[in-house]
Every structure is written in C-alpha cells, then in structure tokens.
Amino acid sequence: MHEPLYIESLDHEGRGVGRRDGKTLFVDGALTGETVEYASYRRKPGFEQAQATRILSASPYRVKPACRWFGICGGCSHQHLDEAAQVAAKQRVLEDCFSHIGKVTPETILPPIHGQTWGYRTRARLSVRNVPKKGGVLVGFHERRSSYVADMGGCEVLPARISALLPELRKLVESLSIRDRLPQIELAAGEAVDVLVLRVLEPPSPEDETRLRAFADAHHIQFWLQPKGPDTAHPFHPLDAPELAYSLPEFNLVMPFKPTEFTQVNHGINRMLIRRAMRLLDPQPGERIADFFCGLGNFSLPIARRGATVVGIEGSKGLVERAGENAARNGLGHLTEFRVADLFQITPEAYGGLGGFDKLLIDPPRDGAIELVKSLPENDGTNGAPHRIVYVSCSPATLARDAAVLVHQKGYRLVAAGVANMFPHTAHVESIALFERP
Numbered sequence: 240m241h242e243p244l245y246i247e248s249l250d251h252e253g254r255g256v257g258r259r260d261g262k263t264l265f266v267d268g269a270l271t272g273e274t275v276e277y278a279s280y281r282r283k284p285g286f287e288q289a290q291a292t293r294i295l296s297a298s299p300y301r302v303k304p305a306c307r308w309f310g311i312c313g314g315c316s317h318q319h320l321d322e323a324a325q326v327a328a329k330q331r332v333l334e335d336c337f338s339h340i341g342k343v344t345p346e347t348i349l350p351p352i353h354g355q356t357w358g359y360r361t362r363a364r365l366s367v368r369n370v371p372k373k374g375g376v377l378v379g380f381h382e383r384r385s386s387y388v389a390d391m392g393g394c395e396v397l398p399a400r401i402s403a404l405l406p407e408l409r410k411l412v413e414s415l416s417i418r419d420r421l422p423q424i425e426l427a428a429g430e431a432v433d434v435l436v437l438r439v440l441e442p443p444s445p446e447d448e449t450r451l452r453a454f455a456d457a458h459h460i461q462f463w464l465q466p467k468g469p470d471t472a473h474p475f476h477p478l479d480a481p482e483l484a485y486s487l488p489e490f491n492l493v494m495p496f497k498p499t500e501f502t503q504v505n506h507g508i509n510r511m512l513i514r515r516a517m518r519l520l521d522p523q524p525g526e527r528i529a530d531f532f533c534g535l536g537n538f539s540l541p542i543a544r545r546g547a548t549v550v551g552i553e554g555s556k557g558l559v560e561r562a563g564e565n566a567a568r569n570g571l572g573h574l575t576e577f578r579v580a581d582l583f584q585i586t587p588e589a590y591g592g593l594g595g596f597d598k599l600l601i602d603p604p605r606d607g608a609i610e611l612v613k614s615l616p617e618n619d620g621t622n623g624a625p626h627r628i629v630y631v632s633c634s635p636a637t638l639a640r641d642a643a644v645l646v647h648q649k650g651y652r653l654v655a656a657g658v659a660n661m662f663p664h665t666a667h668v669e670s671i672a673l674f675e676r677p
Contacts, residue, residue, distance in 0.1 A: 253666035341639035349657025427498035431481035536562035607637025
C-alpha cells in the first residue's frame with residue numbers, strides 16, 4: 240500500500256503531479272492541492288504513471304462529472320475539474336511552455352475564449368467493434384489507455400441528437416451483414432444536416448442498403464460510404480440532403496465542406512477565435528496577407544471580407560480546391576488566391592518567391608511551423624518582413640518553440656497570447672498569439 244500522495248500541480252496532459260523519493264508521479268484523476276491514494280500502472284526509473292483510487296482531501300475545484308462513462312471512456316480527461324479551472328489550467332500550460340521552451344514572455348495575456356462546454360463537438364471519429372462477450376456491437380470512443388471500444392450509451396460532448404443515436408447505431412450495425420467489416424463511423428455535423436461516414440471494408444449487401452436508407456430517413460441524417468481512403472468517401476443516402484456547411488455570420492460567409500475534410504470541432508469557439516484573429520491582424524484594404532496552412536479558407540475568407548488581398552497556402556490539393564470554391568461561392572474570388580505547397584519543407588528561397596506580405600496568419604497542425612518561421616526574413620527594418628503575425632496553434636509546445644525563433648532570431652515582439660477552450664473537458668490547448676516588429 241502506498242502512502243498518501245500530495246498533488247502539487249497539473250501537467251500538460253491534465254494529470255496530477257506529485258513527488259516521492261526523488262521520483263515524479265503522474266496521477267490520472269488527481270487535481271492540484273489534493274491528497275490521494277493511487278495505484279501505479281507504469282514504473283520507470285525517474286517517474287511513475289498512476290491512477291487515483293481514493294481522494295483523501297479534495298480540491299475545491301473538483302466537481303461531479305456529467306457523464307456516467309467518464310473514467311471508462313478516453314474521450315474526456317477533465318470532467319472532474321470545474322470549467323473555469325480547466326481554462327485557467329490551460330492558460331498556465333501555455334505560459335509555462337512560453338517560459339520553459341521558448342524563453343519568451345507575452346507582453347499581454349489575452350482573456351481566454353470560452354463558451355458552450357457540453358454538446359459542442361460537431362466532429363468525431365467513433366470506433367465500431369463487434370464484441371459478442373460484451374453483448375454485440377459497440378460504437379464509441381476508445382477506453383482510457385486501451386484500444387478497446389468503451390461500452391457507452393451516450394456522450395455529453397456530442398450534440399444531444401447525436402448522443403441519443405449511439406444506442407440506435409449499435410442496433411443498426413448489429414443488423415448488418417458487414418458488421419465485422421465496418422470499423423469506424425465519422426461524424427460531421429453541419430448547420431442543416433448531420434453526416435455519418437461509414438468506413439466499409441466491403442460493400443454493404445442490398446439488405447444492408449435497405450436498412451441504412453430506413454435509418455437515415457427515420458433519424459434525419461445522411462450516410463456516406465468510405466471504402467478506402469478519405470478521398471473515396473461519397474454520399475449514399477439521401478442524395479438530396481441539405482448542403483453540409485457551417486456559417487460565419489459576422490463576416491456573411493457560408494463554408495461548405497466534405498465530411499472528411501478538416502474543420503474545427505467547435506463551431507461556436509471557432510467563430511470567436513476568428514473574431515479575435517481579425518481584431519489582432521486588423522486586415523486593411525490594399526494589404527497583401529498570407530494565410531499559411533489555410534485549409535478550406537476558415538481565416539482566408541474573413542480576411543478577404545475585410546478588403547485585403549489574401550494568398551492562402553496549404554499542402555492538401557483537395558483543401559486548396561475547396562478554399563477556392565468557397566471564395567467564389569462567397570463572392571471573394573477577386574481578393575483571394577490559393578496555392579498548394581509543402582510548408583513543412585519550405586525554404587527562405589521558396590518563401591521569397593511568394594512575393595512580399597504585409598501580414599501573416601499561421602494556423603499549422605500540431606507539428607507547428609518551424610521551417611516556415613525559419614524561412615522568414617530577419618527583421619532589419621529594410622527587407623520588407625511582415626510587420627504583424629497572428630499565430631493560431633493547437634500545440635502550446637510547438638507554438639513556444641516557433642515563438643523562440645520569431646523573437647530571438649527574427650526580431651519580433653510577442654505582443655499578446657491567450658487560450659481558446661476549443662475542446663472543453665480535455666487537456667487539448669488551443670491558443671492564439673500576436674507578434675509584431677518593434
């Protein structure tokens with residue numbers, strides 16, 4: 240039996256951190272200031288990973304999880320922590336990364352962006368397994384620290400209408416001849432239609448197709464089938480479903496997308512994040528602005544709506560085509576240009592070939608934008624380096640690493656930074672930072 244452990248802080252994954260006999264312990268389910276009993280599940284010479292088994296002295300910020308599958312399902316890790324405290328913890332993670340990784344300090348900490356915390360998740364990838372020992376087909380997220388599918392009958396972070404479908408989806412898949420050949424269901428919820436993409440390793444039988452059509456009609460969803468990679472996904476039923484899209488009313492934009500294309504999972508926070516990005520970037524008519532890792536134009540089109548000329552650059556040919564279509568759809572084709580380029584391999588020469596930019600918006604995946612920021616001209620006041628950069632990040636560690644290059648090598652100031660709670664009840668930290676030339 241272990242002696243009780245005092246939890247000093249939370250780590251970047253939301254685990255409680257304690258210390259004993261010179262070893263650091265990372266304890267799932269424990270919060271800062273608590274004293275807990277725990278069971279170790281991984282031991283190394285310098286650290287242990289453990290699960291809290293009993294809370295002896297609880298944090299004032301501990302709350303009862305809303306989901307009865309919390310602790311079994313691996314989709315959420317923070318439901319036991321007060322929502323305001325979750326945001327504060329993410330802000331500390333960002334500041335710690337800036338301090339320890341980047342050796343930089345923001346001049347201003349922006350107020351956190353937060354909003355709806357339940358039923359917010361409009362994108363999700365659900366695993367499907369036929370497990371006779373557990374009663375048949377399971378549909379849901381993976382169990383914590385496991386490849387098994389959690390036996391769950393709902394999900395509090397999915398829209399309520401989708402959460403209520405999970406038991407019905409189990410029954411549907413159980414009835415299909417291909418139930419052992421359907422490993423995944425991908426959700427893409429739009430404002431007018433909910434799409435479920437079935438990953439089918441073999442075609443459904445005629446009887447399966449009849450059942451799928453009946454289910455889609457009964458529950459007002461659209462099924463797509465994906466036999467191989469994402470590019471093979473295609474509508475199955477109904478073929479006359481409404482357009483899958485999200486809107487940005489503040490900018491009078493409608494953004495159609497395919498269910499396998501990347502979009503933010505939280506439409507409400509996305510709108511607020513775009514609003515802040517535009518305030519920080521302050522696009523003006525006559526300016527030439529680059530949107531790196533532009534995706535389907537989520538930031539490009541709001542920039543163009545402000546009157547600036549935008550060059551959107553993205554590695555995916557399909558997303559570049561989608562961005563161009565969205566620009567034309569919204570009457571912004573004359574202010575936008577989209578190009579395909581591998582920004583993880585960009586060089587100073589390639590960056591120079593893009594032409595000069597007044598400002599940049601950078602929104603990379605988790606790997607960050609290290610080659611891009613290294614490729615920017617150093618700020619000597621005469622070489623036309625962009626005078627303002629807004630960097631949107633889904634990884635505080637890579638943002639801090641890239642900030643070090645921008646500040647210590649390229650001569651920018653880290654003017655402001657803050658978090659956006661894009662994924663409530665998880666350890667995921669979305670953030671935004673403003674860099675300016677002195």
